[in-house]
Amino acid sequence: xxxxxxxxxxxxxxxxxxxxxxxVFPGIEVTAVGRVxxxxxxxxxxxxxxxxxxxxxxxxxxxxxxxxxxRQQPQCLAIVVTIYDDDEYLFPALQAGAFGYLLKxxxxxxxVAQLQRIASGEPPLSPPIARRVLSFFGQKHTEPxxxxxxxxxxxxxxxxxxxxxxxxxxRVAKGYTLPEIAQQLGLSRHTIAxxxxxxxxxxxxxxxxxxxxxxxxxxLVK
Amino acid sequence: MSYSSGPLLLLARWxxxxxxxxGLPHALAQxxxxxxxxxxxxxxxxxxxxxxxxxxxxxxxxxxxxEYRLRFDAPGGSDLLGxxxxxxxxxxxxxxxxxxxxxxxxxxxxxxxxxxxPNLFPLPRTLLKEQSNxxxxxxxxxxxxxxxxxxxxxxxSAVQIGPLADLQAQYDSRYFWNxxxxxxISTSLLGFGLALLGLWLARRRDRYMLYFALFTxxxxxxxxxxxxRLSFGSYWATEAFLxxxxxxxxxxxxxxxxxxxxxxxxxxxxxxxxxxxxIALLVIxxxxxxxxxxxxxxxxxxxxxxxxxxxxxxxLAWRTHRMDFWLVGLVLVHSIVLLGLEMAQQxxxxxxxxxxxxxxxxxxVFAVIAVRLIQLFVRALTQAETLNQELEQRVIGKSRxxxxxxxxxxxxxxxxxxxxxxxxxxxxxxxxxxxxxxxxVQASQRGGQPDRxxxxxxxxxxxxxxxxxxxxGHVTAAEExxxxxxxxxxxxxxxxxxxxxxxxxxxxxxLILPARTHVQVTRILREAVSNAIRHSGxxxxxxxxxxxxxxxxxxxxxxxxxxxxSSGTQRGHGLPNIERRARHLGGEHRFTVPPDGGAGTLLIxxxxxxxxxxxxxx
Numbered sequence: 001x002x003x004x005x006x007x008x009x010x011x012x013x014x015x016x017x018x019x020x021x022x023x024v025f026p027g028i029e030v031t032a033v034g035r036v037x038x039x040x041x042x043x044x045x046x047x048x049x050x051x052x053x054x055x056x057x058x059x060x061x062x063x064x065x066x067x068x069x070x071r072q073q074p075q076c077l078a079i080v081v082t083i084y085d086d087d088e089y090l091f092p093a094l095q096a097g098a099f100g101y102l103l104k105x106x107x108x109x110x111x112v113a114q115l116q117r118i119a120s121g122e123p124p125l126s127p128p129i130a131r132r133v134l135s136f137f138g139q140k141h142t143e144p145x146x147x148x149x150x151x152x153x154x155x156x157x158x159x160x161x162x163x164x165x166x167x168x169x170x171r172v173a174k175g176y177t178l179p180e181i182a183q184q185l186g187l188s189r190h191t192i193a194x195x196x197x198x199x200x201x202x203x204x205x206x207x208x209x210x211x212x213x214x215x216x217x218x219x220l221v222k
Numbered sequence: 223m224s225y226s227s228g229p230l231l232l233l234a235r236w237x238x239x240x241x242x243x244x245g246l247p248h249a250l251a252q253x254x255x256x257x258x259x260x261x262x263x264x265x266x267x268x269x270x271x272x273x274x275x276x277x278x279x280x281x282x283x284x285x286x287x288x289e290y291r292l293r294f295d296a297p298g299g300s301d302l303l304g305x306x307x308x309x310x311x312x313x314x315x316x317x318x319x320x321x322x323x324x325x326x327x328x329x330x331x332x333x334x335x336x337x338x339x340p341n342l343f344p345l346p347r348t349l350l351k352e353q354s355n356x357x358x359x360x361x362x363x364x365x366x367x368x369x370x371x372x373x374x375x376x377x378x379s380a381v382q383i384g385p386l387a388d389l390q391a392q393y394d395s396r397y398f399w400n401x402x403x404x405x406x407i408s409t410s411l412l413g414f415g416l417a418l419l420g421l422w423l424a425r426r427r428d429r430y431m432l433y434f435a436l437f438t439x440x441x442x443x444x445x446x447x448x449x450x451r452l453s454f455g456s457y458w459a460t461e462a463f464l465x466x467x468x469x470x471x472x473x474x475x476x477x478x479x480x481x482x483x484x485x486x487x488x489x490x491x492x493x494x495x496x497x498x499x500x501i502a503l504l505v506i507x508x509x510x511x512x513x514x515x516x517x518x519x520x521x522x523x524x525x526x527x528x529x530x531x532x533x534x535x536x537x538l539a540w541r542t543h544r545m546d547f548w549l550v551g552l553v554l555v556h557s558i559v560l561l562g563l564e565m566a567q568q569x570x571x572x573x574x575x576x577x578x579x580x581x582x583x584x585x586x587v588f589a590v591i592a593v594r595l596i597q598l599f600v601r602a603l604t605q606a607e608t609l610n611q612e613l614e615q616r617v618i619g620k621s622r623x624x625x626x627x628x629x630x631x632x633x634x635x636x637x638x639x640x641x642x643x644x645x646x647x648x649x650x651x652x653x654x655x656x657x658x659x660x661x662x663v664q665a666s667q668r669g670g671q672p673d674r675x676x677x678x679x680x681x682x683x684x685x686x687x688x689x690x691x692x693x694x695g696h697v698t699a700a701e702e703x704x705x706x707x708x709x710x711x712x713x714x715x716x717x718x719x720x721x722x723x724x725x726x727x728x729x730x731x732x733l734i735l736p737a738r739t740h741v742q743v744t745r746i747l748r749e750a751v752s753n754a755i756r757h758s759g760x761x762x763x764x765x766x767x768x769x770x771x772x773x774x775x776x777x778x779x780x781x782x783x784x785x786x787x788s789s790g791t792q793r794g795h796g797l798p799n800i801e802r803r804a805r806h807l808g809g810e811h812r813f814t815v816p817p818d819g820g821a822g823t824l825l826i827x828x829x830x831x832x833x834x835x836x837x838x839x840x
Contacts, residue, residue: 083683086691105683107676127705175708175724177716 001025001119005051006032007039007065008081009058013104017052017081020108024115025050034058039065043072050077050119052102055089063096070097070204079118087128095207099123099200122178122193123200130172133203137161159206161199168195252299253384256292256357263288274309276377277366283511285365287329288376292357294383296350303345304386308396309379310361311337311369317358318349327451329362334451335460337374338400342393344386357381364457368510370465370517404448411588415439418595430481433474434595438588440471458513462505465517469498472524476531482546483538529558549594553587646738646806647692653802654745655689658682685745692741700729700774703740704767711751715763718755720780723764730769733831742803743774743829746811749800750778750825758782760822773809774829781822785813804829 004021008014011034018030031046033039036059043051043065051069053062066078080093080101090101100123102114114124137160161169164185171181182192257273263284277284297303305316305323312333315325324343327334349355363376382389415438422431444467453460473494480490501520508516532550539547662678708724715722735743747765754763760782768775797813804811809829816824 084687084690086687105680107680127702127709131702172709173705175705175712177709177712179716180712 001028001049003046003048003050004028004030005039005042005046005048005053005069005076006030007034007036007051007057007062008032008054009034009056013054016108017104020111020115021050021052023112024119036060036062036064040068043069047073048076050079052079052081053098054104055080055082055084055093063093066093066098067096077119079115085126087126087132090129091132094129094200094203097204121197123196125169125172125178125196125199127173127175130169133199134166134169134173136203137166137206159202159209161202165195165199165202168192169199252297253382253388254294254297256294256381256383259290259292259359261288261290273378273380276372276375277363278375281366281376283365283367285363285368287360287362290359290361290378292359292381294355294357295353296347296355297384299385300347302386303347303350303383304389305343305345305357306382306384306389306393307341307359307379308382308392309337309377310341310359311374311376311378312361312363314341314362314378315360316341316343317356317360318345319351319356320358321349323349329360332453332457333362333364335374335453336451337369338404338448339451340393340396340400342386342389345383357383365511367512367514368458368461370461370513371521372514374461375514401449404445408442408445408449411438411442411445414588414592415442421599429486430478431595433478433481434591437471437474437478440467440474441588444468444471458510461513461517465505465513465520466498466502468521469501469524472528473498476528479531479535479550483535483543485538546594549590553590643736643738644693647689647741650692650738650742650803650806651685651689654799655682655685658685688741688744692737694737697734697737698740700733700735700769701731703735703743704729707744707747707765707767711747711765714751714755720755720760721762723762725764726767727769733769735831739774739807739829739831742807743776746800746803746827747776747778749797750776750827753797754778754780754782754823758784758823769831772831774831776827776829777824779816779822779824781816781820784815784821784823800825800827 004018004025006014006017006021008017014032014034018032021030022028028050031042031048033042034057036057039053039057039062042048048069051065053065053069055062062080066080069076069078078098080090080098081104082089082101083104084090085101085103090098093101100118102111102118104111106114118124167185168181171184172178176184178192178196179189181187182189185192259271259273259275260268261271261275261281262268263281264286266281266284269280271279271290273290275290277288281288305318307314307316310326313325313327313329313336315329316323323345324341326336326339326341359378359381361376361378366375366377369375382392415435418431418435418438422428422435425431444464447464454463476494477491480486505513505516505520532553536547536551539550658678659682662675662682665675665678704726708726712722712724751763751765754760758780760780762781764777764779766775766777766779800811804827807829809827811825811827814824814826816822
C-alpha cells in the first residue's frame with residue numbers, strides 16, 4: 001500500500017481520514033481532494049492502492065469516483081465513507097465497485113479496526129445490504145427466460161451465487177453475524193470472508209453487465 | 223257456436239265458398255238434387271217434406287229412426303254413380319230399390335255423432351231402373367231440441383245423385399273443411415296452449431299468459447266436438463257438457479283481456495266462477511227436450527257478456543294500450559258480424575250453411591292475439607336487454623367513479639398518515655437530537671472533556687441518522703427489523719466482551735412496523751444494550767422479543783449488579799429516554815429484577831402495534 005486517495009469535502013474530516021489511512025497503512029502517501037471532478041482527475045493520472053470516498057460531495061456523488069477508479073484501476077481498494085448507513089445509499093456504491101463502507105461518525109479506534117478488516121479482505125455485510133444482494137440476484141433467477149436471449153443477458157446469467165454464498169447471505173439477512181455463521185456452517189472465518197468477497201465481486205460483475213445491457217438497450221431504442 | 227272471429231276468416235270463408243262454387247258448374251250438368259221426400263216415422267202420420275228437413279218440422283219430440291222416401295230417374299251415361307248426403311244427423315242408412323247401399327253407423331242408440339260428417343256412397347247401376355227408382359234414407363236421431371245447437375239437431379240435407387267423381391269432389395271439400403281442418407286446428411291449438419302454459423310456468427307473474435293458455439286449450443277441447451263421433455256418457459251428457467264448458471273457456475278469454483291491461487277485479491273473478499257453476503246447474507235442471515232453446519239463449523248471453531267485456535276492454539285500451547285497442551277492435555267488429563249470422567242460423571232465419579265455417583273464426587282470433595303476445599314478449603325481452611346494458615354501463619361508470627374516489631381518499635389518507643408520522647418524528651427529533659445538542663453546547667461551554675463531548679456528538683449523529691430513516695417514511699417488515707436489531711445487538715455485545723443471548727419469535731410474515739415505531743424501538747433497544755454494556759458490569763446480556771396480542775414485547779436482561787435501590791431519576795444514562803419513548807408509542811415499560819432470582823436488571827417494554835399509537839405529544 002503506497003498511494004491512498006481521500007475524497008471528502010469537509011477539510012477537518014478529510015485530514016482525519018488521511019490520518020486514519022496513515023495509521024492503518026504506515027508510510028502510505030495520501031492524496032486528498034474535496035470534489036468529484038478532482039477525484040476523477042486524480043484517478044486518471046495517478047495509481048492508487050486504496051481510496052476513501054465520501055458520497056455526498058458538492059459537485060456530485062462519490063459513486064462516480066468509485067466507478068471510475070474501479071474501471072481504471074481494478075486493483076485499487078475503493079471504500080465508501082459515509083454518515084448514512086442506509087442501504088439505499090450504499091448499495092449503488094457497492095454495485096459501482098466499492099469494496100466495503102465505513103461510517104464516519106465512529107471513534108477513531110473503531111474506524112481503524114474496520115478499515116484493517118476491509119484491507120485484509122473482510123468487508124462488512126449488514127442485513128439490509130444482504131437482502132438487497134439477494135433480491136438483486138434472486139430477480140435474475142426468477143425472471144422468465146426469453147426464447148432467444150441476447151448475449152448480454154446470458155452474460156449476466158452466467159454470474160450466479162453459489163449455494164453456500166446464498167446461505168451466507170440468507171443468514172446475514174436474518175441478523176446472524178459472520179462469526180456466528182462461520183460457526184453454524186462449520187467453516188473458518190477466512191472461508192466466510194472469502195465468500196463475502198466473492199459476493200461483492202459478483203455483485204460488481206453482474207452490475208456492470210447489467211449496465212452494459214441497459215446501455216445497449218438504450219442504444220437500440222435510439 | 224262461434225260468436226267471435228277474425229277478419230282473415232271472412233276471407234277464408236269467402237275463399238272456401240269460391241272453391242265450392244268453382245266445383246259446381248261442371249257437376250251440375252248431371253248431378254240431380256233431390257229435394258222432395260216423404261217421411262215415415264213410427265207413431266207419426268207420413269208426410270211430404272222438402273229437403274233439407276229438420277225434425278222440428280213435424281217430427282218434434284220424435285226419437286228413433288225416421289225414413290225418408292225419395293224418387294229419382296237413373297242418370298244417363300255409363301260412369302260410376304254415387305249418392306251424396308252432405309248432412310245426416312245423427313246417422314243414416316241409404317237403400318236404393320230396397321238394397322242397402324251405405325250406412326254411417328249403428329242405427330240403435332247410442333247413435334254415432336255424425337252430424338258434421340258428409341256421406342257419400344257408390345250407387346251400382348245394376349240396382350237402377352230407368353225410371354222411378356226408390357231411394358230410402360233412414361235417419362236415426364235424438365229428439366230435436368236435445369242437442370245444444372242446430373248443427374247437431376236431427377235432420378237431413380238434400381240428397382244428390384250423380385257421377386261419383388263429381389260428388390266425390392264435393393264430399394272431399396266438405397270433409398276437409400268440416401273435419402280435417404277442425405282436427406288440424408284442435409291439435410295446433412292444444413300444442414300452442416301447452417306452450418303458452420309452459421311460458422307462464424316459467425314466468426308466473428304474467429297471469430294473462432295463463433288465462434290465454436287455458437282459453438286456448440279449452441277451445442281446442444271444444445273444437446274436438448266437430449270430429450268426435452263418440453258420445454261420452456249419454457248423448458244428453460255430452461250435449462250438456464258442451465253447453466256448460468263453453469262458459470269457463472269464455473271466462474278465461476275475458477280474464478285474459480282484463481289481465482292484459484294489467485287490471486284485476488276480484489269481483490269479476492268471483493262472478494265468473496259463480497256464473498259457470500250457475501249455468502251448469504241450470505243446464506242440469508233443464509228438461510232434455512228444452513236443451514237447444516236453453517243452450518241457444520245461454521250462448522247468446524255468453525256472447526253478449528263477452529262483447530261487453532271486449533267493449534270495456536276497448537274503452538280502457540283506448541287510453542293506455544292503443545295497439546291492443548285496434549287489434550281487439552277488429553276482432554270485435556268481425557265477431558258481431560259472425561254473431562249475427564250464427565244467431566240467425568240458430569233461430570232458423572237462415573238455412574244451415576254447407577260448411578260450418580263459423581267454427582274456424584276463433585283460431586284466427588287466437589293467431590292474431592298470439593302474434594300480439596309474442597310481440598309483447600319480444601318487446602319485454604328487448605327492453606330487459608337494453609335495460610341490462612344500460613345498467614351494466616351505469617355500474618361500470620359508478621365503479622370507475624368509486625375507484626377514483628377511493629383512490630383519492632386512499633391518497634389523502636396516506637398523505638395524512640405520512641404527515642402525522644413526520645410530525646411525530648419531528649417532535650422526537652426535537653426531543654432527542656435537540657436535547658443532545660443542547661447538552662453538547664452546555665458541556666463545551668463549561669469546558670467538559672473532549673472525549674465526552676465527542677461521544678455525545680456521535681450519539682447525536684446516530685439520532686439524526688435514525689430520524690432521517692424515519693423521515694423517509696419507509697415502512698419496515700417486522701422480520702427485517704428483527705434481523706437488523708439482532709445483527710447490531712449481537713455485534714455490539716460481542717465487541718464489548720459480553721455474551722449475547724438472542725431469542726425472538728418469528729413475527730407474523732405480513733407484519734409491518736410503522737417508521738416511527740421502528741425508529742423508537744431501535745433506540746430503546748440500543749439504549750438498553752448500551753446500559754447493559756456500560757453500567758451493569760455483567761458478562762451476559764439476553765434480549766427477548768415477542769409479538770403477541772397486537773403488541774411487541776421487548777425484554778433486555780443482564781446479569782450485572784442491578785439497579786441501585788434508591789436510584790430515583792439517577793437510573794443511568796438512557797433510562798429516562800426509554801421511559802419517554804415507550805410512553806410516546808403508547809406502550810409501557812418496567813425495570814425489575816430477573817425472575818430467576820439472580821443478580822442483574824430486567825427491562826420489560828411493551829409497545830402496541832395494532833393501530834397508530836395515539837399517545838400525547840409534548
